[in-house]
Amino acid sequence: xxxxxxxxPQRAFGRGRLVAKSAGGRTRLQEFYQEGCAKLRLPTMFDxxxxxxxxxxxxxxxxxxxxDWRFGAGADTELTLTTQACEKIYKASAGTTSVTTTIRxxxxxxxxxxxxxxxxxxxxxxxxxxxxxxxxxAEFLAVEAVLLGRAAMGERMRSGLFRDRWRxxxxxxxxxxxxxxxxxxxDALTRRAFSLSGHVAFATLLFTAxxxxxxxxxxxELMDHGAANGSGGVSHVVVGxxxxxxxxxxxxxxxxxxxxxxxxxxxxxxxxxVPKVWSL
Numbered sequence: 001x002x003x004x005x006x007x008x009p010q011r012a013f014g015r016g017r018l019v020a021k022s023a024g025g026r027t028r029l030q031e032f033y034q035e036g037c038a039k040l041r042l043p044t045m046f047d048x049x050x051x052x053x054x055x056x057x058x059x060x061x062x063x064x065x066x067x068d069w070r071f072g073a074g075a076d077t078e079l080t081l082t083t084q085a086c087e088k089i090y091k092a093s094a095g096t097t098s099v100t101t102t103i104r105x106x107x108x109x110x111x112x113x114x115x116x117x118x119x120x121x122x123x124x125x126x127x128x129x130x131x132x133x134x135x136x137x138a139e140f141l142a143v144e145a146v147l148l149g150r151a152a153m154g155e156r157m158r159s160g161l162f163r164d165r166w167r168x169x170x171x172x173x174x175x176x177x178x179x180x181x182x183x184x185x186x187d188a189l190t191r192r193a194f195s196l197s198g199h200v201a202f203a204t205l206l207f208t209a210x211x212x213x214x215x216x217x218x219x220x221e222l223m224d225h226g227a228a229n230g231s232g233g234v235s236h237v238v239v240g241x242x243x244x245x246x247x248x249x250x251x252x253x254x255x256x257x258x259x260x261x262x263x264x265x266x267x268x269x270x271x272x273x274v275p276k277v278w279s280l
Contacts, residue, residue, distance in 0.1 A: 009094070012058035012065040014038025019072035020050050020079050027077040038067060041084075043276070049078035053277055054115065056087060061099070063092025063125050069101045073109040073138075082275040083115040086147070086254075092125040096161065099128045105138040113142040114265065114275060117201075117254055120148055120157045129165040136171030136242070137210065141268055143261065145203035148190065151253035156200060158187040170208060173240035178204075196250050199230065201257040205247040207268050212236070212245050215268060219247060222263050229256035 016038035019031035027050040034040050039055040054069060061067065073079045081103075089097055105111045113130070120126065134140050144164070149155035161183045168176040182189060190196040207215065219234045230251030237244055247264065251257035265274050 009064065011095075012037050012056075012061060012067075014056060014058070014066070015068045015070075016040050016054065017070040018052055019074065020077045021074040022076040027079060030074065031072070038069065049080065049110075051080045051082065051275060053082055053084050053275070055084045060088040060090050061097045061126070062090040063097060064095030065097050067099045069099075071101075071103045071111075073103075073105040073111045075106045075135075076108040077106075078110045079105075080112045080114060080275060082277055084277055086117045086119050087115070088119045088121065089124040089126045090121050091123040092160070095125070097124070097126040099126065101128075101130050103130075103132045103140075105132070105134045105140060107135040107137055109135065110139040111141075112269065113140070114278075115144065116278060117145040117147050117257075119150060119254075120146065120160065120162055121155065122149065122158050123160045124157065125161040127161075127163045127165075130167070132166075132168040134168070134170040134175075134208070138170070139209040140168070140170075140207070141265070142168075142206045143203060143265060145201070145254075145257060145261065147254045147257075148186065148200040151200055156187060159185055162186075166204075166206075168206070168208075170242045171240075173242055175208060175239050175242050175244055176206060176246070199250040199252055201230070201251040201254050203247075203249045203257060203261055205249070205261070205264060206244060208242065208244040210243075212243055215245060218267055219245065219264055222267060223247070223249070223260065226260035226263070229259045232260070 014037040015035040017033040021030040026048040037058040041053045148157035164180045191198045216236045232249035234247040
């Protein structure tokens, strides 16, 4: 009888890279690369900026899958990065999903990192990192939202692993660093008052630009206006001469979270709406 060899589980792998440059007063493509299940699409823009839509053609991620995104914004460019849909992280039978995003923004550039929500299913296992290197006068807006299951479907992430790491450097100064870890009995952990108080949707918003303190009061007013949908707070911090705004938001579900987040994002984008794919 021939020897039976166990086949290794199939794993998804994707790598995407995009670099933008300024030419003729518009943001244009300089480098473009995509591999595996990582796809990039560039909708037509009419204001001189560039929008890139990230697509995971595997339809979701599970243990052992790897996604690697790298972006560069040249001097005086405007680049918005978003995703086609919410990224779904399914139950892992073995291994951990790895998603890394690296962004570099040069002088005078504006980069908005606006992926749609990450949905973590029960027993999912994920490690995610965001590494950003900004010129001293670059503008950067980042939003990461997480749903612990789909509340409308009666789902909840009860156990598993979620690790999130942010490192944002601006003008050579470490402006923002954070590490978050949810593991083990996540359901019990997130029901405690010091964590999420039973909420299943949460988000972090970070904005850095010259004089960004002027947005502090309007953002707090928007947060108060959305108090029926969730809660949170906004802080202004100066680090080594560089300033940032950081907002933390929790809500009962993804829809309630968006009702708070979308007006805040639009305000920081000078009344521009969120990317159109958010409503498709």
